[in-house]
Amino acid sequence: MVLPPLNLFEYEKQAQEHLDTAVWDHYQGGSDDEVTLRACRDAFAQVWLRPRALVDVSSCDLRTTVLGTPISVPVLVAPTGGQGLAHSEGELATVRGAGAAGTLMVVAMFSTRSLEEIAQQATGPRWLQLYVRSRAQTRHVVQRAQAAGYQALVLTVDSPRPARCERDWRNGFAGFPFGNYDEAEFIDPRATEGDKALIQDAVTWEMLDWLRSLTSLPIVLKGILTAEDARFALEHGVAGLIVSNHGGRRLDGSVPALMALPEVIEAVAGRCEVYLDGGIRRGTDVLKALALGARAVLVGRPVLWGLAVNGEQGVRHVLSILSQELETAMALAGCPGVKQIHSSLVRQRGTFGSREPASL
Template sequence: MAAVGQIDLRRTLLGAEIAMPICVAPTAMHGAACEAGECATAQAAGALQTLMVASTESTRTLEEIAQAASGPLWFQLYFSQRTHDFAERLARRAEAAGYRALVVTVDSPRWGRKERHIRSEQTFDWPPGGNFADAPEVAGDDGDDDDGAAITWADIAWLQALTPLPIILKGILTAEDAARAVAHGVAGVVVSNHGGRQLDGVQATIDALPEVVAAVAGRSEVYLDGGVRRGTDALKALALGAHAVFVGRPVLWGLAVDGAAGAQHTLELLRDELALAMALAGRPTLASIDATLVQRPE
């Protein structure tokens, strides 16, 4: 009998007001899903007044994506010790184009072995376009470094000295790394295992979330991605302390079905499911959601 006539999904992420705590995770190559690529995704996120993270490996330039966007944008940055120059150029471009934060993906010192990807390599053509036009030599150099040039904590300090944009680390899964991230002064961490696409057997992000939330203790924002497929998944993550969740593959599926309209529909379904789940759980505001909603079987 809680008053659930009005469900309020609004949230603020690092100062950016959004209409729901469900945002778009960075995924590469939206041009493979629909012709307008990330511009379509940005339109969809804007229609829902939510935030999108554009990937370094987008098939549209970060400037084109910013043109198409009406909601806030963050830029996901892949770099290695060999590509500091290019990372600096990307950071400057992101600043100039109005991106509000840099999301540094830290779980990819090498690529996981994706067997379906290996099988499809003969038939897959990288869609044209994207951010690498002024640095073709680093195209695809995303930290996949067998030569030990993958980024370390020192590179985070390098990036912080370079840019005024807040930095978020994506791919944190333990209390120890979360505490270290906070000690490095990052503005946020994304509890992510890259969609389970890097290390087989890694824990689920929803299981890693509570220890990260406890270690961060409110000193930065904590987000989660991985396996959010229903509004109830988002509700569970919020209950366990995520400030917002990000969705990757569902947005790609929407794009592949019907471009911007398809991605928009995906986000609308998730929004409506979350609102319904909150109403049925008697929690009309995000602030009223707490860990008592989640029970774990022993």
């Protein structure tokens, strides 16, 4: 008898049994030598918590808001393309699972179901992730997103070119059907083998002003890792930033998101919301990211594992495990609510004797 997974790592193991090797590798893999992929996880072990004693934590409040939208836990579903490879219902199961868990899904533009179908099944809030290939296509998809009730646009900016995801090349990964587009529109002749390549290498900051002129939806940039870009983003009127290296799937050697977070938080100085993704697997990881200034985190692969193991229920269970772990961690750390989580809760590994909140 297979026991229900106790934690996200057990989901990971069970998911592998449900997926073909090529799909498993596509989901799990990173770029080049996967240095950043591993570092994303390792970064959490470099941060220590400073729990406070004798605080009334008889109930811990996990609720928060993102861009004004209430959610029951500060954990969002990250955009991941190709969810139909994990489960026949793909994104439809994920959006229902996210809604049941009381949180928000960021729907990937490269979903296997159309953004309208996904919106119809949604019981919770959702944002739409975009890549910009051409202005005409982008205008069209923004109009569709607005009509279907998406509440924000998440523009991914870490992907001017496809990266070298060599596991996919080695496996001859066949890709997946596009739910929103005619695939031919997106294949670039310069794409390397195995990539359904999207190349947006001529896109610059001006495009953001153009995008803002198209829509009143708030715009969140995904893939920011530096204070410099955070400041540019603010000048171009973004509502939020996702500190992310695409789960180690783009520039290998780029800084783990958790390490980049403090400089982005400092640069932003409260002028927009900042979120983080990459390597979140435990409630204590969420707590550390929030203590370092993130308003919420996003999870990518763990949602795919839940989806592969048990569809909508699996997604819901993965998110509820993270919620329960976060609740326990907050109680043990003396934090009765998300609002009470601040930088004095963490210190960097190896810094002894300092009473200052650590920065990475």
